[in-house]
Each structure stands twice: as C-alpha cells, then as structure tokens.
Amino acid sequence: MAxxxxxxxxxxxxxxVAIIFGVTxxxxxxxxxxxxxxxxxxxxxxxxxPDTVMKMKSHTKNxxxxxxxxxxxxxxxxxxxxSHLDDVTHxxxxxxxxxxxxxxxxxxxxxxxxxxxxxxxxxxxxxGLKHFSLQTGTKHYVSxxxxxxxxxxxxxxxxxDENCPRVEIGCNFYYGLEDLLTERLAGAVPWSVxxxxxxxxxSQKTLYNFMGSLCVxxxxxxYLNLPFVFGGRKECWEEQFVDVSDARLVAKQQIxxxxxxxxxxxxxxxxxxxxxxxxxxxxxxxxxxEKFGAVVPWEMLSEDFTFSGFMSDKGSVWKEIVRKEGLVxxxxxxxxxxxxxxxxxxxxxxxxxxxxxxxRLGFTExxxxxxxxxYWIDVMRKEKLIP
Numbered sequence: 174m175a176x177x178x179x180x181x182x183x184x185x186x187x188x189x190v191a192i193i194f195g196v197t198x199x200x201x202x203x204x205x206x207x208x209x210x211x212x213x214x215x216x217x218x219x220x221x222x223p224d225t226v227m228k229m230k231s232h233t234k235n236x237x238x239x240x241x242x243x244x245x246x247x248x249x250x251x252x253x254x255x256s257h258l259d260d261v262t263h264x265x266x267x268x269x270x271x272x273x274x275x276x277x278x279x280x281x282x283x284x285x286x287x288x289x290x291x292x293x294x295x296x297x298x299x300x301g302l303k304h305f306s307l308q309t310g311t312k313h314y315v316s317x318x319x320x321x322x323x324x325x326x327x328x329x330x331x332x333x334d335e336n337c338p339r340v341e342i343g344c345n346f347y348y349g350l351e352d353l354l355t356e357r358l359a360g361a362v363p364w365s366v367x368x369x370x371x372x373x374x375x376s377q378k379t380l381y382n383f384m385g386s387l388c389v390x391x392x393x394x395x396y397l398n399l400p401f402v403f404g405g406r407k408e409c410w411e412e413q414f415v416d417v418s419d420a421r422l423v424a425k426q427q428i429x430x431x432x433x434x435x436x437x438x439x440x441x442x443x444x445x446x447x448x449x450x451x452x453x454x455x456x457x458x459x460x461x462x463e464k465f466g467a468v469v470p471w472e473m474l475s476e477d478f479t480f481s482g483f484m485s486d487k488g489s490v491w492k493e494i495v496r497k498e499g500l501v502x503x504x505x506x507x508x509x510x511x512x513x514x515x516x517x518x519x520x521x522x523x524x525x526x527x528x529x530x531x532x533r534l535g536f537t538e539x540x541x542x543x544x545x546x547x548y549w550i551d552v553m554r555k556e557k558l559i560p
Contacts (some may be wrong), residue, residue: 188215189303192265194266197223197377198379199379202224203423207425219255219268246287251290256294256297258294259298263431270283276317281345305354307365311369311370313368315347346351354477362439365441367426367430368446369418370416373420390484390509392559394462400467401461401470414449416448417448417542447539448542456543458473460543501557501558508558
C-alpha cells in the first residue's frame with residue numbers, strides 16, 4: 174500500500190516548473206491556462222498587480238499555481254521574491270517596461286535592467302533550468318525613428334524572415350534582451366525568441382490593447398447608434414501592414430518551442446509568431462461592426478476620422494455602459510488606447526513576417542484574423558469587460 178501511495182504521489186508531482194513574467198498580460202494569461210491544463214506543470218506567475226478578472230477564474234485556485242506580485246525594476250524586491258524559487262525549469266518572458274517611448278535609449282536600458290534583475294535572481298538557484306522563452310515582436314525588423322516618408326517605407330521589403338539583419342536606426346530594446354540572454358545563459362541553456370505582430374487577446378490593462386480599444390469603440394457606437402467607421406489611411410485599409418497574432422497561437426508556439434528538443438538551440442532560436450493569413454481591414458471591418466451590433470455605413474473608410482478625437486469626450490458614456498450592464502468596473506482608458514489605434518491604422522511601415530520557418534519545423538497552427546477577433550469579443554463579453 175505504501176508503494177502504491179508513493180507511485181500515485183509521484184505521478185501528481187509536477188515534472189516541469191514554469192515562471193511566467195507578465196502573467197496578467199495578453200499572452201501571459203494564455204500561457205498560464207495552457208500550462209496548467211497539463212498535469213505535469215507547476216506555474217509561478219509574476220506581475221506588478223493581480224488581474225481582477227483572473228481572480229475569478231478556476232485555474233488561479235489550482236494548487237500548482239502561485240501568483241507573485243513583484244516590481245521587476247526593483248533589484249532588491251526581485252531578489253527577495255524570486256531568488257528562492259530553485260525548482261524553476263522554464264522561463265517565459267512576456268512582459269516589458271513601457272514608461273518610455275519605443276526605440277528610445279531610456280526604454281532600451283529600462284527593459285534590459287528589468288530582465289537582468291530577473292536573471293540575477295533565477296540563475297542563482299535554478300540549476301535545473303531547461304529553457305528560456307523571450308517574447309518580442311515583428312517591430313524587430315523596423316525602426317520607428319529616422320526617415321518615415323511613406324514612399325521609402327511602404328515600398329521597402331515587406332515580408333521578413335527570422336534571419337533578417339537588425340536595423341541600425343534607433344535603439345530597439347528587443348536587441349538588448351536577446352544580447353543579454355546570449356551573455357547570461359552563455360550557451361548553457363536553450364532559449365527561443367517569439368515575434369508576434371498585433372496581439373489579439375483579452376486584458377484589462379495593456380498599453381497596446383487592440384481588442385480593448387476596438388471593443389470599447391464598438392460598444393459605444395452601438396450604444397449611441399453611431400456609424401462604425403474605420404479611421405485611417407487608405408493604404409492601411411486596403412493592404413496588410415501588420416500581422417495579426419492570436420494570443421492563443423503565441424502561447425502555444427512558446428510552449429512548443431520550450432518543450433520540443435528538436436527545435437531548441439543554446440544559441441537562441443527565433444520564430445515569427447503570427448496567424449498566417451492575409452486579411453485586410455477592408456475585408457473584415459463590416460463583419461466586426463455587425464458582431465458588436467453597430468451601424469455599419471456603406472462607406473466605412475474615413476481618412477479624416479481619428480479615434481483619439483472622436484472618443485476624447487466619451488469617458489462618461491463608457492461609465493454609463495459599465496453601470497447599466499453590470500460590467501467589471503473599468504475606466505475607458507483602462508481598456509482603450511486611442512492614440513495606439515490611430516497609429517496602427519496609419520502605420521507608415523509594413524511589419525509583415527513569414528511563417529516558413531515555424532511551419533517547416535512543425536508548428537503549423539493557424540487562425541484567421543476575423544475568427545480571432547470574434548473569439549476574443551466573446552471572451553471579453555464572458556469576462557464582463559464589455560456588454
């Protein structure tokens with residue numbers, strides 16, 4: 174009997190232990206859900222603040238999950254809260270410091286310092302570390318600084334593979350994080366880099382929260398009986414400028430790379446992490462509007478329309494919707510970033526990647542942009558973030 178009990182206990186003991194830095198974000202939540210659905214995993218989730226929606230989900234009560242509130246920019250706090258975790262086998266880095274503008278020296282230095290603090294804490298004790306997964310993005314291939322004339326950027330190379338050289342203009346913190354892993358892991362631990370485009374997922378507070386912005390806009394259009402207009406450049410309406418990346422796909426790819434010895438590399442293995450279909454906003458905008466129950470005008474494109482201008486005085490409307498519909502108590506700015514939406518739909522440079530490498534090595538998961546958007550609208554409704 175004692176031997177049988179021991180065998181049962183051994184079967185229940187997690188063989189792999191993950192730590193997810195950025196567990197409350199778009200991809201972090203998917204990583205948590207998918208890892209805990211596998212019986213052999215134990216998970217530590219790290220973020221500065223807990224997510225109120227996540228608290229209500231059953232997997233956060235799983236005995237194999239522990240949430241750790243930590244400010245990774247503080248080296249002493251990071252040491253205190255992370256350094257004792259000596260059983261970590263897999264690291265998933267899906268967070269970033271957004272205090273400073275992208276491509277600035279300050280942004281570069283702050284993000285490198287944050288990861289350095291985490292590595293200082295983990296590498297001291299985690300002798301069984303098997304893999305480090307780093308999430309960056311397809312902005313790896315372009316710079317937001319320098320010459321931004323449309324003719325130069327739009328007509329430049331528009332499909333990037335993982336071996337494209339780094340851009341010399343600007344100060345991309347993605348490069349700093351890759352270099353830090355090369356330096357600190359010293360060829361002793363396999364690691365991978367995952368480069369999504371526009372991440373589609375659900376989060377209460379994410380700086381570049383596309384779904385939150387889209388859902389607040391669509392909900393207000395329906396509530397006020399206003400036309401569901403696309404505000405942006407004609408080129409961004411008719412052509413694809415940014416890949417869509419479903420948060421489910423990005424999480425699955427990271428787990429695949431972290432657990433598949435055939436694709437692992439101690440020198441770092443990069444993968445574009447994208448849906449893989451070529452939908453344009455012109456193709457799917459009307460269907461998105463119908464999903465919200467909003468009025469879809471015959472002429473959906475308006476190059477003069479800006480979300481930041483149109484939505485600037487709608488905060489009280491959102492509060493009214495939240496109150497009437499019994500939604501999670503959020504301010505409009507918690508879910509929506511109108512300047513981001515304006516920038517996205519007026520993007521001057523194409524950030525499109527190829528899927529050839531991931532497909533060739535066996536990760537063939539695909540989603541269509543409209544299906545991803547529809548799915549996450551339903552999720553946000555279920556989570557009572559939108560009506």
